[in-house]
Amino acid sequence: MGMNATQLIKMANQIGAFFASQPDPQQAREDFAQHLKRQWDPQMRSALCTHLDATEGEGLSAFVLEAMQAHREQLEPLARPA
Structure with missing residues (x-):
């Protein structure tokens, strides 16, 4: 992944x-x-969600935090079938 x-x-x-x-x-x-x-x-969205979970959204603006929490299901990449 190129994005940190x-x-x-x-x-x-x-x-x-x-x-x-x-x-x-x-x-x-x-x-x-x-x-x-x-x-x-999906990798970018997944990485952002992982960051949110790991750090309670450290560094993210209040708006972004609220938006991610309110619309998490849109941001989370669809689970791959097992």
Whole structure:
């Protein structure tokens, strides 16, 4: 994997800052999650979720944390069939 957690956090916070400027906070969190689902590959999303679990989201903005917690199922790559 080419991306480390620091890069992912920085990117997530930058994207979060863009969506956080929207007037409706609930919609903004949903749009943020949808953006990551569409634009980030599963490894990146998985790594961000792993970071969230391991560190309680260290380094992530409050907006990104809330969005990830509210829309975790969209961010989590689909479990591969056993």
